[in-house]
Amino acid sequence: MAGLLQRVKSKMAIFAHRKARGMLDGEYGSVFRGRSLxxxxxxxxxxxxxxxxxxxxxxxxxxxxxxxxxxxVRRQTVLLVTDTGRNMAAEARSGEVKKDIAVLALGVMGYLAHRHGDVVGLVCGDSSGTRSLPAKGGEAHLERLLGHVDSHVRLDGAPSRIQAQLDHVIRNVKGRRLIFVVADELAADPVTAQLLRRLRAQHEVLWLTLRDADLAPAAGPGASNAAEAYSVADDSLLPGPPAMSAAVQAAYAEATAERDADRKAMFRTAGITEGDVAGSDDVITGLFALLERHRRAG
Known part of the structure; x- marks a missing residue:
């Protein structure tokens, strides 16, 4: 079986031709420009x-x-931060498992760091605890980090709580780092907002949100035959479009838009550049846009 990093490289080759890869490299290199020289x-x-x-x-x-x-140029330390709770075993909007999209995104960022001579570490976990793997260089090390994430996400795992991993970084990571967070859709609340502000005060932060599966997609061919969906939180059955009235679907769409707006406002207030992706096909372009927005904001 091909290694996880090899899959990342293959995906980069498929979805980004040589010029686009060079642009992605350039956007990564610009993140620390003027700060690291x-x-x-x-x-x-x-x-x-x-x-x-x-x-x-x-x-x-x-x-x-x-x-x-x-x-x-001084070697930078890039810290990959991600959720390995059971929320990441759920489906994303694309129908893929969120964990697989997260591994790809972390792998692309880690590989960009490797190509620039930077070292990469990992902080991951769930509500039961946080694990930290030290920053090192080399493809073998990056493969171990990706394997660690891949092997620790399970449907029977502990609930997700990315706030615990953020708190770990705030309390234990000294010196300014480039923090790249990949996580489930985050609800805006005062406690999380305070954590984000503290994190941004200490580090350079980029955040990639993995979009939830859409429980009320637009009607179309085959929509009435949608498979039953279950919550990873408690195994409860989630109503699909056939079981929803038009009013319920409209209310669901409105609530989703409001939640998205609140999340984006929370990140904007904290001064953190956030992007989101629906599936693996969006990762390369999503990361490019994220790095470009961060460069322009800086």
Missing amino acids: DFDDLRAYVPGDEVRDIDWKASARHGSPLIRRYVA
């Missing part, structure tokens, strides 16, 4: 330079635009 000197601005690299004070004194130059 040592200042060297100034030089004259030339067309094509990044405007954000202009030293405006020095330019004002000099009378023409000057660019800051940096040297000695």
Whole structure:
């Protein structure tokens, strides 16, 4: 059986041609630009330079635009943070198991870090506890991290509680890190909002949300034959579209939109760049958009 990292590489090859992969690499590299480099000197601005690299004070004194130059890129530590509770054994909007999408997303980010010479660690867990694997370099290490996530998500596992993993990072991870979180849809509440603000104050944070299965999809061919759905939380039967009246479906859609808006507002207030994906086919483009938005916000 092919290794998890090999599957990640194959997916990257399928969904991102060479130019797109280069753009993805460039967006990853830009996350720490100006934060991770040592200042060297100034030089004259030339067309094509990044405007954000202009030293405006020095330019004002000099009378023409000057660019800051940096040297000695320091190796960064990227910390992958994810939920391995039973919520991740549920179906995503695409019909895939959320765990499989999470492993792909974590693998893509980890592989980008590896290609840039960065080291990668992992924090994962559920409501029963949190596990931490130290940051190291190399593909073999990244394969172990992905395998750890893959093997710890089970339907009979403990409930999900990503807040416990965030609290672990806040209390135990010293020094500024690039934190990449992959998690289930998170409900907005004051306690979680406070955790996110504390996390953002200490670290650079990127967040990818895996979308829940849609219990009330738009009507279409085969909709009436949808399979029965069960909650991973308590095995209760969830009503599908055939059992829902039009009013119930409309109320469900409205509640989903309100929950999404509350979640996005919570991340925006905390200063954290968040994106979401519905399935594995969205991961490459979703990560590119996430990195690009983070760069522009920074």
